[in-house]
Amino acid sequence: MPRLIEYAEAGPEVREVFDAIMAARGTTDVNNFWKALAVDPVGLKRTWESLGQVMAPGVLDPLVKELLYLASSMTSGCAYCTASHTAAARAKGMSEPMYRELIAIVGMAAETNRLAEALRIPIDPQYE
Amino acid sequence: MPRLIEYAEAGPEVREVFDAIMAARGTTDVNNFWKALAVDPVGLKRTWESLGQVMAPGVLDPLVKELLYLASSMTSGCAYCTASHTAAARAKGMSEPMYRELIAIVGMAAETNRLAEALRIPIDPQYE
Amino acid sequence: MPRLIEYAEAGPEVREVFDAIMAARGTTDVNNFWKALAVDPVGLKRTWESLGQVMAPGVLDPLVKELLYLASSMTSGCAYCTASHTAAARAKGMSEPMYRELIAIVGMAAETNRLAEALRIPIDPQYE
Amino acid sequence: MPRLIEYAEAGPEVREVFDAIMAARGTTDVNNFWKALAVDPVGLKRTWESLGQVMAPGVLDPLVKELLYLASSMTSGCAYCTASHTAAARAKGMSEPMYRELIAIVGMAAETNRLAEALRIPIDPQYE
């Protein structure tokens, strides 16, 4: 079990990041991922800021960005990330039919990815 | 190198699938993935039909579906699939800024996925 | 590119292993995997002997063992291993229909593996 | 936790697949994998039918097919799939000595796969 830093015991650098997370999300606590990262206040701040940059409003819709994050987390097999980003995607508007389509794509991609590698298929010139 | 089945040498079952692929995509040839799968006509047909079901019009936009397929392929490290689905996503309207945002999400997810697993973070009750 | 140790330049410990490999396989050269490992003669010997133990005649048929090695290599996405163990499996009797069935299983397993993880399915009591 | 669809609450399309699974396996219930997939009746049916095609009697023995599925599941690190396919393999005749040999191959393949990639070994011409 990782050590989880609670707000009450956190130093000012950690509290600053926790405050920013809670403000951004409208919550009164942060989830375990941030509490665990807080053992390294510098890493905590860097990760939160990088995530903010990556997920900032852009050309892709915020829900689409969250779905992409979730698809990537599912594909890499991270249970924590799959759980937390499924919740985040639902909070941003992922409906059950969207979730079903996402799951189906992640499963199908896994199959064709593996087939392409098992058969060692050469990349077509038009894709280079 | 896998054996690649060309249309000219293909039997009727394979040609039927190749015809369907070319019709769906408006192309005059199929890419190597399908030529390699064609050594197994039954598997070729099943894979094409499954892919058709998964990528059929639904609640998610076709471009979003393709971006999800691409994010999943990048995450699983399949070079062929990354190349072919990057091309497919561009054909469906992925702009350079979209591509950049996608790449950034896939990279960031890889980092936080790994951190969550390296720290063995327990899943918060609200995510269960 | 890794440094590849050729027989002519190899020391006696490496030659001993190379001789054993060539004798076991009835070949007059060893493949690049062993030439690359030979930069570490102790590791070369350990790997060859471990492999010999693992692939020794047992309750599973030698071809089945080779198919399992190949399925595992395909699943882990190692191109070199997929290429070399596909050749090895063919040498031990893998027919084209067997190869097709193997590929289909590896692809299908990838899909259901990913679905099980994406959905975070709890293990049924009867499987514990 | 994923939502698990029980037979009692399932619609006719889901029940049809559940009936087919129970008939094929001679059981009075389906395992959680299918209950979780059942949130998407179309995906459930496609996955069950694809699995049926892939695992249908062929040139490889049914036990060998199951062992390959298990080796692939172990290699991809899917705990659910490893648990369920270990049970399935035992039901099809996997003895303890077979299981030990399988485990040893999966472990050894992991090591040589990683060595081949860490050393970036070029594929020998005879394997192309």
Next chain:
Amino acid sequence: MPRLIEYAEAGPEVREVFDAIMAARGTTDVNNFWKALAVDPVGLKRTWESLGQVMAPGVLDPLVKELLYLASSMTSGCAYCTASHTAAARAKGMSEPMYRELIAIVGMAAETNRLAEALRIPIDPQYE
């Protein structure tokens, strides 16, 4: 759940390895990894001896070797190995600041690894 072989029920070959593990580590019991491997006494012995060779005193400091083992285990996403090698690294002198730096490297490597693959970056000539 795997079957775990306890010392009391173990045969002489297994006890010999268990004795060696406990002597090397100054403990009065072995951890579950070895108890599970013990279902295959030959594999148990091979794994213990291979591990001994790999982790034997060499040019790299024993703590550095353990940190490398841990980084590799974290990267491959093995929860058991991450837990056991975190403990082993602490026992060999890994301080909290070292642990934080290790975690940060593993996370950062995951991100740049994924970016390099997602972008399919060609290897620079000077790295070949």
Next chain:
Amino acid sequence: MPRLIEYAEAGPEVREVFDAIMAARGTTDVNNFWKALAVDPVGLKRTWESLGQVMAPGVLDPLVKELLYLASSMTSGCAYCTASHTAAARAKGMSEPMYRELIAIVGMAAETNRLAEALRIPIDPQYE
């Protein structure tokens, strides 16, 4: 093939990062990784700065940090990263014997990681 941004065509934000990279490394060009990332100047800057923070002097020796980065890259199977970080590690003092020990650890970890997962070994209480 990704688009690679050369210095001559780069805008001021990209040049600033390229200058920083060349200064830090004492080189007159940057490697392809940075040229490819430069299509996204914001991401380029974030990645370079994050990497700088992670690899900054700390309690772990710079060579040890580089070895950890390399072990992680090898384990995740990134060919580009393995090539570039092998070169970086050599530049920081990795000798051939160190490289051999590193490779052996990465290979052995792969095997025991896989065995631990294939056997679904429960984590010992003392590791929690």
